[in-house]
Amino acid sequence: MPLVRQWTVFDDCEILVWEIAETPEVLLKNVVAEAEEWEEFKTISHPQKQLEWLTGRYVMQLLVESKGLPYEGMVKDEHGKPHLRHRIAEISITHTVKYVGVTLHPTKPLGIDIERMADKLARVAPKFLSENEKLEVQMELPKLVTYWCAKEALYKLDGVRRLNFKNHIFVEPFGDSNAYGQGVVTFPEIPKQLHQLHRFWVEDFCGVVAI
Incomplete structure (x- = not known):
């Protein structure tokens, strides 16, 4: 099971850590992303970085939906910071060669x-x-x-x-x-x-x- 842990801190800050285990083929069938996100994906040439990118979005989708919110992909602002489309909550995302971490809060900016x-x-x-x-x-x-x-x-x-x-x-x-x-x-x-x-x-x- 790739889910390592999901927990809550500071009352409403939700954290999810996921071990990268799925294949790109599986992720490509399940990731929800808009056209501009797929354009960004096309610029990533390294297979490991592609896998991290796909897993990050898949896990963010799981976290958002676990809170009963609709997931419609992510957008980046002028500084490159990712946000949920329509800013329905504040998020942050990180990935390594082995793990992806995502976090969400209803209103407060955060980082992971x-x-x-x-x-x-x-x-x-x-x-x-x-x-x-x-x-x-x-x-x-x-x-x-x-x-x-x-x-x-x-x-x-x-x-x-x-x-x-x-x-x-x-x-x-x-x-x-x-x-x-x-x-x-x-x-x-x-x-x-x-x-x-x-x-x-x-x-x-x-x-x-x-x-």
Whole structure:
């Protein structure tokens, strides 16, 4: 069964994690998408990326319909952020080589990211961690992947492609076993924003939802 887990946090924030298992042939028969989405699909040349794209839309459809809402595909805004057609709810989507994660809230913007723990995160840490965050993380992989996913989720939540991970997005320290935390977004043109974070693990993959 490809469904890994479906659960609710922060009252109305629904999360679904799915293991990529279906073949492209099966997905192509079941995915609901409009013409512009299929045009986007045609630009993807790598078979694995095609599979992730198809699975992401299929799983988003499952999540939306599980909430009793009609699924009519997705559209992207001028910043490339995906939305449900007609904006009947707020969504976010992420995919890796093994898992797809989707999340939905009736009214609040949100973001989700899933990433596998990997040594490469230590190499790029100076580019996305502030000085205080580096002291907190100490190059420990579970913390590195948590901070990366949290910042990516907050970036997706903002959705305007103006934020710098190191200078504009900050993550409050997570306890090693804590599932919940806080993120802060600061930017010259907007008031300081505080957001709730939810962290989860699937094998050696870390996921974070920001709302």
